[in-house]
Amino acid sequence: MKFAHIADVHLGAKPDADKPWGKFRDKEIYDTFTAFIDCLEMEPVDFLFITGDLFDHVPTEEEIYAVDKILFKLKNTNIIYITGEADYLKKDAPLWSYAFMSNVYLLNGDEFNRANKSVALEGERPSYADKIIDCVHFEKFNLDIYGICQFSSENQRNDFDTITIHNQNNINILLVHAGGEKVEPFAWEEVYRLKNFDYVGMGHIHNYQEKPEYKTYYPGSLEPLSIDEQGAHGYIKGYVDKQIMSAKLVPFSHREYTELNFDVDENTVNSKLVSRIVLNCEENSDNIYKINIRRSKKCYEDFDLSEVEKKYKVLEVNGAKGLSVNSNLLMLHNNDNILGQHIRRLNDSSNPYKKDAVEIYSSNMVVALWGVDNLELTMMAADEGAAKYAHRSVISNIKNEIEYLQSQIDKNVEKKEDYRQKSEKYKDMTGEINSTNEKINAINLKIDDVSFRDSQINRIFDLKRLKMVLLFVVPVFVALAIYVMITVAPAYLNQVFKPWLIRVLIVLLMDVVLGYLVYKIYTGTQSHKKVEEHSDNQNKIYEYEKDREKLIYKLSEYEINNEKHKYFLDEIKNLDKKTEEMDRNIKIYKLITDTEGV
Numbered sequence: 001m002k003f004a005h006i007a008d009v010h011l012g013a014k015p016d017a018d019k020p021w022g023k024f025r026d027k028e029i030y031d032t033f034t035a036f037i038d039c040l041e042m043e044p045v046d047f048l049f050i051t052g053d054l055f056d057h058v059p060t061e062e063e064i065y066a067v068d069k070i071l072f073k074l075k076n077t078n079i080i081y082i083t084g085e086a087d088y089l090k091k092d093a094p095l096w097s098y099a100f101m102s103n104v105y106l107l108n109g110d111e112f113n114r115a116n117k118s119v120a121l122e123g124e125r126p127s128y129a130d131k132i133i134d135c136v137h138f139e140k141f142n143l144d145i146y147g148i149c150q151f152s153s154e155n156q157r158n159d160f161d162t163i164t165i166h167n168q169n170n171i172n173i174l175l176v177h178a179g180g181e182k183v184e185p186f187a188w189e190e191v192y193r194l195k196n197f198d199y200v201g202m203g204h205i206h207n208y209q210e211k212p213e214y215k216t217y218y219p220g221s222l223e224p225l226s227i228d229e230q231g232a233h234g235y236i237k238g239y240v241d242k243q244i245m246s247a248k249l250v251p252f253s254h255r256e257y258t259e260l261n262f263d264v265d266e267n268t269v270n271s272k273l274v275s276r277i278v279l280n281c282e283e284n285s286d287n288i289y290k291i292n293i294r295r296s297k298k299c300y301e302d303f304d305l306s307e308v309e310k311k312y313k314v315l316e317v318n319g320a321k322g323l324s325v326n327s328n329l330l331m332l333h334n335n336d337n338i339l340g341q342h343i344r345r346l347n348d349s350s351n352p353y354k355k356d357a358v359e360i361y362s363s364n365m366v367v368a369l370w371g372v373d374n375l376e377l378t379m380m381a382a383d384e385g386a387a388k389y390a391h392r393s394v395i396s397n398i399k400n401e402i403e404y405l406q407s408q409i410d411k412n413v414e415k416k417e418d419y420r421q422k423s424e425k426y427k428d429m430t431g432e433i434n435s436t437n438e439k440i441n442a443i444n445l446k447i448d449d450v451s452f453r454d455s456q457i458n459r460i461f462d463l464k465r466l467k468m469v470l471l472f473v474v475p476v477f478v479a480l481a482i483y484v485m486i487t488v489a490p491a492y493l494n495q496v497f498k499p500w501l502i503r504v505l506i507v508l509l510m511d512v513v514l515g516y517l518v519y520k521i522y523t524g525t526q527s528h529k530k531v532e533e534h535s536d537n538q539n540k541i542y543e544y545e546k547d548r549e550k551l552i553y554k555l556s557e558y559e560i561n562n563e564k565h566k567y568f569l570d571e572i573k574n575l576d577k578k579t580e581e582m583d584r585n586i587k588i589y590k591l592i593t594d595t596e597g598v
Helices: 022-042 061-071 188-192 270-284 306-311 327-333 338-348 354-369 375-379 384-425 430-493 497-594
Strands: 002-006 047-051 078-082 104-106 134-138 143-148 171-177 199-203 209-211 216-218 234-240 245-251 257-264 288-295 313-318
Touching: 022 061, 047 171, 047 199, 078 143, 078 171, 199 234, 257 270, 270 288, 270 306, 306 313, 327 338, 327 354, 338 354, 338 384, 354 384, 354 497, 384 497, 430 497
Parallel strands: 002 047, 047 078, 078 104, 143 171, 171 199, 199 216, 257 288, 288 313
Antiparallel strands: 002 234, 134 143, 209 216, 234 245
């Protein structure tokens, strides 16, 4: 028989709730579960195993009903559900009494509750099912499914010791939510005792795990819930009989959690690091990332990853902050050399950037003098000669950085002018877009009008034909009625009722024949007009549709122009922002180099 196996879906969970994307994650978990059921509806299996923590908490009756409606799509699939420590069967849990519309077998319940009592169940409890280790037997498949529900949020007992297969000739499957320190703890050697089972489906571990030698599998969570749940997530698809068992993970989650490591050294430039990170994140922009920056011993720079954090789903960044120097202590302990004197001159400046200048100069001098990340060394006094040498080196490097930034600003000016010209080439087409949309809507109304009139042609033709038939038939029928009223009594009294009746029937028949002739003549002479009117309407619709297609094509051009116009305007804004930041850095660096020193 074919089966699918899921666990630890945690419907109702809200992972990453403090992040911008967190407000969508609870819905995403539901959507992935619904999509999975839709997939099984298109490619049915005989059984769906749910091994615990379907819900993130003990579910309410409303929550069970919502999931039951989704599972109801699986008309030909038997669904075996055991609870975990999150959705456990506590005493007053609605799961005990809820009557399922779908083919759900909740193990360890008092009975398999059904909303429709008349629907016959394929599975039934055998005599060897008990309160702890439940069992459902399916005669059609020669199958026994054993399962253990959780009755509390913690369960430190080991139920594996008491599990016994009662019929070795059957296909035997075991479903358990286990493997945590406080949730049915066990050792793998104990699972080996269960080797006679044809499949052991587990829950609780949120990452896929397999022990083929034990025929034991964890599907992991359907949608990952934390950074600890990295790698592919989905469901197990399998086949089992007494001779063969196969099971494989089918990736199905909308996104994955991924941890990225980047090694940096003293030569790493912020822009290049950002480019490396973007290149990795761009491979799957839906994923949620944890970024680790691993530094060499001589790398003390701060790295700005705000651009990455805005563009991608970055859960955490480690190692972006570099060396932090206590510039006041550094100045006091180096009061008699160029290091302390230059920090004092920067502090005495009235320049608004002096704080940034002191921090940058101090950090660079610490690295140049000692090259270590021990902050206590910022309290050391540097040798006067070494301080002078380091000062010259730092000032030289900062001047080079100023030249580089200035060259980048010049390039930005050129780029900005290029973008400005292109933005003028692709003008704002919002007015044209609105006007074209109005024209398209007007044509749509015309098409709807002609289509409606065209749909009424047959009805109007039938009404006119009926009117024409009645125009000829009704007067004769009225005359006949008058004749009947006047002559019926005398005919009866004079005993000429039969000849009178024959005359009436002949006239009535002639009236019917007349109506039929009028019907045929009108149909034969007027139907071509109906066809012509249909044809005229179809031609009008065709012409309108051609005009609409031209307008849609124009609208597409306008929208492309508009997008390009907006793109270049945005690029200009970005360049202005980058230029402003570089100009700020130049002012800080110039304060360091222009302040009186060696």
